Amino acid sequence: MAKQIKLEPIDHEVSVKTNNNLLSMLLQQKLNVNWKCGGRGRCSTCHVYIQSGAESLSPKSKRELKTLELISNCKENSRLACQTRVLGEGVVIELPAGMYLSEINDLDTLIGKRVQQPILHPLDGSVLVQGGMTITRSIVNELKKALQEIDQILSKT
Ligand code: FES
Secondary structure (H helix, E strand, O other): EEEEEEEOOOOEEEEOOOOEHHHHHHOOOOOOOOOOOOOOOOOOEEEEEEOOOOOHHHOOOOHHHHOOOOOOOOOOOEEEEOEEEEEEOHHHHHHHHOEHHHHHOOOOOOOOOOOOOOOEOOOOOOOOOOOOOOOOHHHHHHHHHHHHHHHHHHHOO
């Protein structure tokens, strides 16, 4: 049986099969979710906030709690979409604002441009570049360095 889920801030309602995880629903909606670790609960790039209906979701596992501890923008209502199964009705999800650094194909094309939304660290969700900032070459170099470090970390997991 399916359950209805509401997505904010895009004000979109979707149907999810009972016991399916939130990540598969987000991917079906073609939303901008990075899922860098492939849904293993290790990277936090599927981080969402639960605005309501937390009791209709599977409880947090030890793995999820451990990963959430590392996210700088983690709140009481944070969940990893890949680790969260839908069990009941009334769930409202808030997608964090911003785009993950690893989603940007060619960083050099950003030089001289003003970013509309924050650029986020793909592992801990921290804001690397605030929305509204103009990107300079030195910022791009810092971002490239961060990407290399992230790839090294992920290759060890
Ligand atoms: S996809 Fe990596 S933690 Fe969910």
